[in-house]
Amino acid sequence: MSQPIEKTEVQNLGDMPAEEFRRHGHELIDWIADYFQHIEDLPVLAQVEPGDLKAQLPATPPARGESMEAILADIDRLIVPALTHWSHPSFFAYFATSTSAPGIFGELLSAAFDVKSMLWRTSPASTELEEVTLDWLRQMLGLDAGMSGFIYDTASVSSKHAIAAAREGVELRIREEGMSGRKDLPLLRVYASDQAHSSIDKGIITLGLGQKSLRKIPVDNQFRMNAKALAEAIDEDKRNGIIPFCIVATVGTTSTSSIDPVRELVEIGEQHVMWLHVDAAYGGSAAIVPEMRYVLDGCERADSVVLNPHKWLFTPFDCSVLYCRHLDLLRRAFSLVPEYLRTPEQEKVRSGSDYGVQLGRRFRALKLWMIIRYFGHEGLVARIREHCRLAQMFASWVNESPDWELMAPTPFALVCFRAIHADKQANLDELNEAIMHGANATGKAFLSHTKLNDKLTLRLSIGNIRTTKRHVKQVWDILNEQLRQHTS
Amino acid sequence: MSQPIEKTEVQNLGDMPAEEFRRHGHELIDWIADYFQHIEDLPVLAQVEPGDLKAQLPATPPARGESMEAILADIDRLIVPALTHWSHPSFFAYFATSTSAPGIFGELLSAAFDVKSMLWRTSPASTELEEVTLDWLRQMLGLDAGMSGFIYDTASVSSKHAIAAAREGVELRIREEGMSGRKDLPLLRVYASDQAHSSIDKGIITLGLGQKSLRKIPVDNQFRMNAKALAEAIDEDKRNGIIPFCIVATVGTTSTSSIDPVRELVEIGEQHVMWLHVDAAYGGSAAIVPEMRYVLDGCERADSVVLNPHKWLFTPFDCSVLYCRHLDLLRRAFSLVPEYLRTPEQEKVRSGSDYGVQLGRRFRALKLWMIIRYFGHEGLVARIREHCRLAQMFASWVNESPDWELMAPTPFALVCFRAIHADKQANLDELNEAIMHGANATGKAFLSHTKLNDKLTLRLSIGNIRTTKRHVKQVWDILNEQLRQHTS
Numbered sequence: 001m002s003q004p005i006e007k008t009e010v011q012n013l014g015d016m017p018a019e020e021f022r023r024h025g026h027e028l029i030d031w032i033a034d035y036f037q038h039i040e041d042l043p044v045l046a047q048v049e050p051g052d053l054k055a056q057l058p059a060t061p062p063a064r065g066e067s068m069e070a071i072l073a074d075i076d077r078l079i080v081p082a083l084t085h086w087s088h089p090s091f092f093a094y095f096a097t098s099t100s101a102p103g104i105f106g107e108l109l110s111a112a113f114d115v116k117s118m119l120w121r122t123s124p125a126s127t128e129l130e131e132v133t134l135d136w137l138r139q140m141l142g143l144d145a146g147m148s149g150f151i152y153d154t155a156s157v158s159s160k161h162a163i164a165a166a167r168e169g170v171e172l173r174i175r176e177e178g179m180s181g182r183k184d185l186p187l188l189r190v191y192a193s194d195q196a197h198s199s200i201d202k203g204i205i206t207l208g209l210g211q212k213s214l215r216k217i218p219v220d221n222q223f224r225m226n227a228k229a230l231a232e233a234i235d236e237d238k239r240n241g242i243i244p245f246c247i248v249a250t251v252g253t254t255s256t257s258s259i260d261p262v263r264e265l266v267e268i269g270e271q272h273v274m275w276l277h278v279d280a281a282y283g284g285s286a287a288i289v290p291e292m293r294y295v296l297d298g299c300e301r302a303d304s305v306v307l308n309p310h311k312w313l314f315t316p317f318d319c320s321v322l323y324c325r326h327l328d329l330l331r332r333a334f335s336l337v338p339e340y341l342r343t344p345e346q347e348k349v350r351s352g353s354d355y356g357v358q359l360g361r362r363f364r365a366l367k368l369w370m371i372i373r374y375f376g377h378e379g380l381v382a383r384i385r386e387h388c389r390l391a392q393m394f395a396s397w398v399n400e401s402p403d404w405e406l407m408a409p410t411p412f413a414l415v416c417f418r419a420i421h422a423d424k425q426a427n428l429d430e431l432n433e434a435i436m437h438g439a440n441a442t443g444k445a446f447l448s449h450t451k452l453n454d455k456l457t458l459r460l461s462i463g464n465i466r467t468t469k470r471h472v473k474q475v476w477d478i479l480n481e482q483l484r485q486h487t488s
Numbered sequence: 489m490s491q492p493i494e495k496t497e498v499q500n501l502g503d504m505p506a507e508e509f510r511r512h513g514h515e516l517i518d519w520i521a522d523y524f525q526h527i528e529d530l531p532v533l534a535q536v537e538p539g540d541l542k543a544q545l546p547a548t549p550p551a552r553g554e555s556m557e558a559i560l561a562d563i564d565r566l567i568v569p570a571l572t573h574w575s576h577p578s579f580f581a582y583f584a585t586s587t588s589a590p591g592i593f594g595e596l597l598s599a600a601f602d603v604k605s606m607l608w609r610t611s612p613a614s615t616e617l618e619e620v621t622l623d624w625l626r627q628m629l630g631l632d633a634g635m636s637g638f639i640y641d642t643a644s645v646s647s648k649h650a651i652a653a654a655r656e657g658v659e660l661r662i663r664e665e666g667m668s669g670r671k672d673l674p675l676l677r678v679y680a681s682d683q684a685h686s687s688i689d690k691g692i693i694t695l696g697l698g699q700k701s702l703r704k705i706p707v708d709n710q711f712r713m714n715a716k717a718l719a720e721a722i723d724e725d726k727r728n729g730i731i732p733f734c735i736v737a738t739v740g741t742t743s744t745s746s747i748d749p750v751r752e753l754v755e756i757g758e759q760h761v762m763w764l765h766v767d768a769a770y771g772g773s774a775a776i777v778p779e780m781r782y783v784l785d786g787c788e789r790a791d792s793v794v795l796n797p798h799k800w801l802f803t804p805f806d807c808s809v810l811y812c813r814h815l816d817l818l819r820r821a822f823s824l825v826p827e828y829l830r831t832p833e834q835e836k837v838r839s840g841s842d843y844g845v846q847l848g849r850r851f852r853a854l855k856l857w858m859i860i861r862y863f864g865h866e867g868l869v870a871r872i873r874e875h876c877r878l879a880q881m882f883a884s885w886v887n888e889s890p891d892w893e894l895m896a897p898t899p900f901a902l903v904c905f906r907a908i909h910a911d912k913q914a915n916l917d918e919l920n921e922a923i924m925h926g927a928n929a930t931g932k933a934f935l936s937h938t939k940l941n942d943k944l945t946l947r948l949s950i951g952n953i954r955t956t957k958r959h960v961k962q963v964w965d966i967l968n969e970q971l972r973q974h975t976s
Binding site for chain 1: 501502503504506508509510512513514516517518520521523524525533534536538539540541542545547548549550551552553554556558559563566567568570571572573574575581582585586587588589590591592593595596597598599600601602603604608609610611612613616617619620623624625627628641642643644645648652655661662663664665666667668669670671673674675676685686687689690691692693694695696697698699700701730742743798802804805806821822824825826827828829832833836837845846847848850854858860861862863864865866867870871874925936937938939947953954956
C-alpha cells in the first residue's frame with residue numbers, strides 16, 4: 001500500500017467542505033430522529049453471533065478516502081444490526097440508562113469545540129461551567145455546601161479517586177515513598193459490603209492495595225451492610241495492627257439497589273477517623289425527588305459521594321460526578337504541574353488536571369448544563385418519579401401473582417424477582433435462566449440477572465426516558481408467556 | 489424550591505419531541521458549520537478573567553424547563569467567549585490537535601446510541617469495530633500483528649494500564665496481596681527519561697508505587713534518553729536489591745518531541761526481562777507516513793505502545809489507543825466478573841471491562857473508523873506530511889533569522905525556539921515570556937512554553953486540520969512584532 005501513498009497528491013487538505021458538512025449533518029440529525037421514532041422495530045439485544053460484524057468488515061484499511069454516503073450506508077447495513085439498543089424503551093437490563101436530546105446536542109457541540117479541559121486557560125468555559133452546574137446539582141440533591149463536585153468518566157474512576165484521596169489522607173507518604181520495599185507499612189484496609197460493586201475491588205487492586213485490603217462485610221436480609229459487623233471487623237483489624245482507613249457505603253447496590261445505613265456507618269467512620277465514601281452511582285440521582293431525598297441521609301457527614309448523571313439523569317455516557325469534602329486531599333494525591341503546564345493564573349483558578357489521573361478532560365459539563373436547563377428540576381423529578389411508579393406497578397404484579405415472587409425490596413426503579421413453580425422447585429435457577437434468555441431472544445425486551453442468596457434472580461431496571469407503562473406491561477406479558485412455554 | 493416540584497404536574501414525559509429535535513438539530517449543525525467558517529474572527533485564547541463566566545450564571549438551578557432557543561442563545565452569549573478555541577487554525581500551544589467532521593458525526597451517533605461497551609453483548613458493534621479499526625490502524629503504523637489494540641480515554645490512562653500490566657507480570661501477587669503490610673516486597677522500579685511526560689509519574693503514584701519507584705534517566709543533548717545511563721542505573725538498582733520491572737520510552741516528548749532510542753532500550757529491557765512501554769501519544773501517529781515509519785523503530789520488540797488519535801489523527805477528544813503484546817496480562821490485572829455481568833458467550837468474545845478500571849466504555853471506535861474511511865490512509869498521510877512541512881518551514885525562518893534560535897531538533901511538527909537579543913542576554917527568559925504573553929493577548933495565535941536546560945523556550949505545535957501556511961506566516965509576523973515592541 002505504501003506506493004500509492006508516496007505518489008498520490010491529495011489536493012484538498014483541511015476538513016470536509018462546509019456545504020458537505022451541512023448536508024450530511026442534516027441527514028444525520030434526521031437519521032437519529034428516525035432512529036428514535038422507529039427504535040421499537042429493532043431488537044433490543046443485538047441478535048448477532050460473535051464475529052458476525054468482523055466477518056463483514058474489510059481486513060485492511062482503505063487507501064483512499066470514501067464518501068460519507070458510503071460510510072452512512074454501512075452504519076445502517078452493518079453497525080445498527082450489531083448494536084444492543086440502550087436507547088430502546090424496553091431495555092431493562094443492568095441499570096437501564098438514557099441519553100436525551102439536549103444531552104446529544106451537548107455532545108455534538110463538545111465534539112466541535114474539542115477542548116481539553118486540563119487547565120483553566122485551556123477552557124475557562126469548561127472549568128467554570130462544571131463548577132456552577134455541579135453546584136446546581138448539589139442543591140437539587142440536597143447535599144450541603146461543603147461538598148465540591150468534579151466530573152470523571154465513570155463511577156469506577158470516581159470511586160478509585162476517592163479511595164486514593166483517602167489513602168493520601170493516611171499520612172504515610174505513599175505518594176512519595178510508595179508501598180513497595182517498605183517494611184514499616186502495616187496492612188491498610190478498606191471496608192465495603194459484600195453487595196458493593198466490583199469497581200471497588202478494581203479500584204483497590206489498581207491502587208496497589210490488593211484484594212486483601214478489601215474486607216467484605218455481610219449484609220442483613222435486605223442486602224444492607226450490617227453496621228455492627230463492620231464495627232467488629234474494624235476493632236478486630238486494629239487489634240491485629242491493621243490500619244482501617246476507608247469505608248465504602250452503597251446507595252443503590254447493583255444487584256438489588258439496596259441502601260446501606262449511611263448514618264450508622266458515618267458514626268463508625270468518625271469514631272475511627274476513616275474516610276466514608278458513598279457509592280450512589282445509581283441511587284444518588286433519585287435524591288433530586290423531594291420525597292426521595294432521604295436516600296442520601298447521612299451524606300452530610302460523608303467524605304465523598306459519587307453519582308452518575310449518565311445512569312439516571314438522561315445524560316449521554318460518560319458523566320460521573322464525585323462530590324468531595326476534601327478536594328485539597330484529592331489535589332495533594334494527584335497534582336503534578338510540569339513547566340509546560342504552568343500559567344500565570346494557576347493560583348487563582350481550578351485546574352482539572354490537578355484532581356485526577358487524566359490530564360485532558362472532555363467538556364462534559366456542557367451536556368449536563370443543557371439537560372438541567374431543558375428539563376428543569378421539575379422535569380427531571382417527574383421522569384424519575386414515573387420510573388419509580390412503573391417499578392412499583394411491576395412489583396405489585398409480581399407480588400399478586402402465584403407464579404412469581406419478589407426477591408428484594410424496590411426502593412428505586414429496579415425490581416428483583418423470579419418465577420416460582422410447584423413442579424420445578426429443584427431447578428428454579430434453570431427455569432428463570434431459560435425465561436430470561438427466551439425473553440431476550442424475542443428482541444422485544446432485554447433483562448439481566450443476579451444471584452441473591454445463591455438463587456438466580458431476574459432484574460427489571462427502569463431508567464430509559466422513553467419507557468412507559470405499555471413497555472412494562474409488554475415485558476410482563478413476555479415473561480409470563482416464557483413461563484408458560486418452559487413449564488407446560 | 490421543593491414546593492412547586494411537589495405540586496406541579498409535568499404533562500409530557502419522554503424526550504424532546506421529534507420535530508423539535510429535527511429543527512434544533514439542523515440549527516446546531518448550521519451553527520457548527522458557521523463556527524468553523526468564522527472561527528478566525530474569534531480570539532484563540534479566551535480573553536476572559538477567572539470568574540467572568542461564573543459571575544454571569546445563575547447561582548441556583550432552574551425549577552422549570554427552558555426552551556432550547558434560550559439555551560442555544562446562552563451558548564453564543566456566554567460559552568463561546570469563555571472558550572479557548574482548540575479548533576482554531578492558529579492554536580499552536582501544547583500539542584495542537586484537531587477534531588474533524590467525520591469524527592464529529594461519529595460522536596453525534598455515539599451519543600444517540602449511548603452504548604456502554606462493557607461486555608460483548610452490551611454492544612457487539614463497539615467491541616468488534618474496535619478490534620477491526622485498531623487492526624487497520626496497526627497496519628497503517630507498520631506495527632507487527634503481535635500487537636492488539638485497546639481504546640482508553642487518554643494516554644495517561646493507557647500508560648497507567650500498561651504499567652499495571654507490567655506490575656502484574658512481576659509475579660509477586662500484588663493483585664491479591666497488595667503492597668501494604670508486606671515485609672517481603674523489595675522496591676519495584678520503573679525507568680523513564682527526565683523528559684518523559686508527567687502522566688508517567690502520575691500513573692506510578694496512582695498504582696501505589698510512589699514517586700520513589702520512578703527513576704529518571706538523563707538525556708543527551710538532543711533530549712533523548714541516554715541508554716548507557718539507563719543500563720548503569722538498572723545494574724546499580726539490582727545490586728541494591730531493587731526490582732527493575734518497566735522501562736518507559738518516549739516517541740515525541742512533550743517539551744521537544746524528541747525520540748528515545750527505542751531499539752537500544754529494547755535490548756536493555758530484554759536483557760533484564762523488563763516491560764518496555766513506549767509513550768508515542770504524540771509522535772506515534774506520524775508512523776502512518778511511509779517516510780516517518782522509522783519513528784516506531786524498535787516497537788516490534790516493545791511490550792506496549794500508546795498513541796492518541798485525538799492528538800494527531802483528527803479524532804475528537806477522547807481516544808487513546810494502547811497496543812499491547814500481552815493482553816492476557818492486562819486481563820489478569822483487571823478482569824473481575826461479578827455474577828450480574830456473566831453471559832453465556834463470555835469465553836468466546838472480548839469484554840471491554842476485562843482490560844481496565846472502567847466498566848462502561850464509550851463507543852469510540854465509531855468515530856475513528858469513520859475518520860479513517862472518510863480521509864483514507866492517503867488523506868491522513870497528506871495532512872500529517874503538510875504539518876511537518878509547515879513546521880520545517882517555520883524552523884527554517886527561525887534558523888535564518890539573527891533574532892531567533894532553535895532550541896531543539898524538529899522531528900515532527902513541533903518547533904522549539906526563542907528570541908535572542910544582544911542587549912538582553914541577561915534576561916532572555918523574561919523577554920521570551922513577554923513575547924509569548926504578548927502574542928497570546930492578540931487573540932490571533934496561541935503558543936505555550938517549556939524550559940530546556942533552564943532556558944525558557946517557546947513551542948510552536950502544528951496539528952490542526954485547518955492550519956495552513958498563511959497561519960504559520962501570521963504567527964511568525966506576530967512574534968517578530970512582539971520582539972520589536974519588547975526590545976525597542
